[in-house]
Amino acid sequence: xxxxxxxxxxxxxxxxxxxxxxxxxxxxxxxxxxxxxxxxxxxxxxxxxxxxxxxxxxxxxxxxxxxxxxxxxxxxxxxxxxxxxxxxxxxxxxxxxxxxxxxxxxxxxxxxxxxxxxxxxxxxxxxxxxxxxxxxxxxxxxxxxxxxxxxxxxxxxxxxxxxxxxxxxxxxxxxxxxxxxxxxxxxxxxxxxxxxxxxxxxxxxxxxxxxxxxxxxxxxxxxxxxxxxxxxxxxxxxxxxxxxxxxxxxxxxxxxxxxxxxxxxxxxxxxxxxxxxxxxxxxxxxxxxxxxxxxxxxxxxxxxxxxxxxxxxxxxxxxxxxxxxxxxxxxxxxx
Amino acid sequence: xxxxxxxxxxxxxxxxxxxxxxxxxxxxxxxxxxxxxxxxxxxxxxxxxxxxxxxxxxxxxxxxxxxxxxxxxxxxxxxxxxxxxxxxxxxxxxxxxxxxxxxxx
Numbered sequence: 138x139x140x141x142x143x144x145x146x147x148x149x150x151x152x153x154x155x156x157x158x159x160x161x162x163x164x165x166x167x168x169x170x171x172x173x174x175x176x177x178x179x180x181x182x183x184x185x186x187x188x189x190x191x192x193x194x195x196x197x198x199x200x201x202x203x204x205x206x207x208x209x210x211x212x213x214x215x216x217x218x219x220x221x222x223x224x225x226x227x228x229x230x231x232x233x234x235x236x237x238x239x240x241x242x243x244x245x246x247x248x249x250x251x252x253x254x255x256x257x258x259x260x261x262x263x264x265x266x267x268x269x270x271x272x273x274x275x276x277x278x279x280x281x282x283x284x285x286x287x288x289x290x291x292x293x294x295x296x297x298x299x300x301x302x303x304x305x306x307x308x309x310x311x312x313x314x315x316x317x318x319x320x321x322x323x324x325x326x327x328x329x330x331x332x333x334x335x336x337x338x339x340x341x342x343x344x345x346x347x348x349x350x351x352x353x354x355x356x357x358x359x360x361x362x363x364x365x366x367x368x369x370x371x372x373x374x375x376x377x378x379x380x381x382x383x384x385x386x387x388x389x390x391x392x393x394x395x396x397x398x399x400x401x402x403x404x405x406x407x408x409x410x411x412x413x414x415x416x417x418x419x420x421x422x423x424x425x426x427x428x429x430x431x432x433x434x435x436x437x438x439x440x441x442x443x444x445x446x447x448x449x450x451x452x453x454x455x456x457x458x459x460x461x462x463x464x465x466x467x468x469x470x471x472x
Numbered sequence: 473x474x475x476x477x478x479x480x481x482x483x484x485x486x487x488x489x490x491x492x493x494x495x496x497x498x499x500x501x502x503x504x505x506x507x508x509x510x511x512x513x514x515x516x517x518x519x520x521x522x523x524x525x526x527x528x529x530x531x532x533x534x535x536x537x538x539x540x541x542x543x544x545x546x547x548x549x550x551x552x553x554x555x556x557x558x559x560x561x562x563x564x565x566x567x568x569x570x571x572x573x574x575x576x577x
Contacts, residue, residue: 174523363525431487431530435559439530 148464156257159354163361183352187256188324190345191274196332198271209404213396214276217418218284221248221389242430242437245288246446249422250281252321254454258416262409269409282316289433319425364448371444382449386419390458393418408470412462419458421450474570480545482535484562489533499548501537509534540577
């Protein structure tokens with residue numbers, strides 16, 4: 138009982154953090170019909186800034202750490218990403234009113250990873266003083282790419298069977314390449330390389346670090362506004378998508394937390410790392426995933442998967458899952 | 473001095489504009505104009521504002537190709553219809569226009 142009260146208190150405290158309040162503020166201001174708009178280039182620049190900072194910081198710290206520690210969490214990340222797609226695909230296939238391809242595409246996006254959710258979680262963990270290995274953000278592609286590839290492969294196999302055509306072969310390598318070239322991942326990978334091989338410590342401390350939180354708050358505002366705007370689009374499609382998008386991130390995060398806990402026991406994965414793994418499992422791709430899915434499963438309706446992820450999935454991952462897993466870690470690891 | 477020509481207008485998603493432009497080149501047109509676009513289609517309104525969006529590639533684009541011969545424009549349109557518009561949304565129409573310097577088209 139005491140653990141439960143402790144958990145609820147932690148949860149409420151997390152909700153008041155600046156990150157989450159900006160997200161909620163964005164949705165409220167969009168709902169009120171405000172004329173406030175943040176231009177697209179600003180959004181793109183912010184995503185670049187955040188991922189560059191995460192990359193550089195990770196790269197610098199990876200220099201001093203043991204790379205083999207990453208092996209088990211990386212394998213777990215890939216397993217989680219693919220498991221989410223398989224589970225989501227199975228659930229949607231049981232709902233007659235949902236078109237097969239829309240379900241698979243949505244499951245693919247939910248298996249993939251959101252850079253903004255990751256950034257928000259890192260800030261919260263730093264505020265809490267909960268340590269995590271510097272390479273944890275680099276788990277991103279290990280979960281993101283297998284999930285997108287698997288969803289596209291499943292959808293194409295089904296499409297070829299149902300259309301009785303041979304269609305075009307799925308080129309796995311081209312999906313991987315496209316994912317790596319996406320705006321968010323390429324900024325993070327470049328940052329990692331710069332951190333590893335160059336000496337960007339000064340520019341990190343004087344430029345990227347101080348701006349990180351401020352920019353993150355603007356990003357959260359944009360995500361809140363987008364969530365409201367896309368909600369209208371999602372309302373036009375089956376309600377199952379909204380239900381999946383609400384419950385999915387929590388369940389996916391719990392799967393991530395469980396596997397992270399295994400890694401904690403086996404290879405001494407840090408509690409902060411377990412939380413981040415759970416958060417990236419609960420997150421759903423909002424920047425690079427949609428175009429990849431659009432290219433790989435063009436016959437799926439984008440309103441279903443983008444609506445589910447942007448209007449429900451991402452807000453749930455940021456506003457519910459991050460505080461939930463931080464609170465859970467504090468109870469489980471008695472921090 | 474103006475000469476008659478045919479203009480093909482294609483409105484589609486930015487996402488497939490590269491593929492459409494490749495078809496235009498392959499069919500022998502000498503150039504095209506790309507204009508960011510928006511408006512109301514069969515499904516919903518495609519915004520024209522520059523407000524931040526998480527899915528920029530889904531924005532609309534208008535591609536204009538002026539062809540000296542109508543059959544080139546028709547060939548481009550048919551190829552786009554077969555190769556792109558089965559899976560992606562799009563609108564195409566022809567216009568009769570008059571051009572200067574016909575060797576450019």
